[in-house]
Amino acid sequence: xxxxxxxxxxxxxxxxxxxxxxxxxxxxxxxxxxxxxxxxxxxxxxxxxxxxxxxxxxxxxxxxxxxxxxxxxxxxxxxxxxxxxxxxxxxxxxxxxxxxxxxxxxxxxxxxxxxxxxxxxxxxxxxxxxxxxxxxxxxxxxxxxxxxxxxxxxxxxxxxxxxxxxxxxxxxxxxxxxxxxxxxxxxxxxxxxxxxxxxxxxxxxxxxxxxxxxxxxxxxxxxxxxxxxxxxxxxxxxxxxxxxxxxxxxxxxxxx
Numbered sequence: 170x171x172x173x174x175x176x177x178x179x180x181x182x183x184x185x186x187x188x189x190x191x192x193x194x195x196x197x198x199x200x201x202x203x204x205x206x207x208x209x210x211x212x213x214x215x216x217x218x219x220x221x222x223x224x225x226x227x228x229x230x231x232x233x234x235x236x237x238x239x240x241x242x243x244x245x246x247x248x249x250x251x252x253x254x255x256x257x258x259x260x261x262x263x264x265x266x267x268x269x270x271x272x273x274x275x276x277x278x279x280x281x282x283x284x285x286x287x288x289x290x291x292x293x294x295x296x297x298x299x300x301x302x303x304x305x306x307x308x309x310x311x312x313x314x315x316x317x318x319x320x321x322x323x324x325x326x327x328x329x330x331x332x333x334x335x336x337x338x339x340x341x342x343x344x345x346x347x348x349x350x351x352x353x354x355x356x357x358x359x360x361x362x363x364x365x366x367x368x369x370x371x372x373x374x375x376x377x378x379x380x381x382x383x384x385x386x387x388x389x390x391x392x393x394x395x396x397x398x399x400x401x402x403x404x405x406x407x408x409x410x411x412x413x414x415x416x417x418x419x420x421x422x423x424x425x
Contacts, residue, residue, distance in 0.1 A: 179308040222271070233359065243329045247311060263290065337408040373394065
């Protein structure tokens, strides 16, 4: 049976999947918020899991080597657009996408613990944008609108907000895998992740046309990818530990 992995259809995740079809690995598009459930239900064998959801996979799963997706600088992958400065958002309504619970948690963490802004109210992103005081954009949607959103003059890259606050990178996802996967299959998957990154980046340097789906030129794509890191190191582990500490603090104080 072919190995099946969850695919997040974001630009920053594309390098991981570049070599999978050639190796017979089946890929399924799944929203970030649903990947942990897909793993638990046996729908997929592996995938990039939001850091907030990794705790759900303590039994029967393990990290796949050190593969991750981390922002080490201004990435444009998760951005808050606001009508007022962030310090003035107390009591405001913020439009939140439902793709990843981690986006919601990170924003709550930064507003409450970094900026002292509480309460704020997170509402369904399906409502009219202009009816809210701010809106959070993530993934490709954030990249498509990276130049700004009309009516929302204040812009905050949450990865940069986190880095300024903690001095650490922001880890978005950690690759997880079933512990019961056959070792040869796991080795093929690991190699596909390594090779895919190298080949995708090599192809990127030869890219001549724009990415119309993202409204990005090749130089814009390169700039985004260069803001990311795809393998765990000491700073990434420290960042995860600190994120979990702040998450526990919010939970204990009933802020989530």
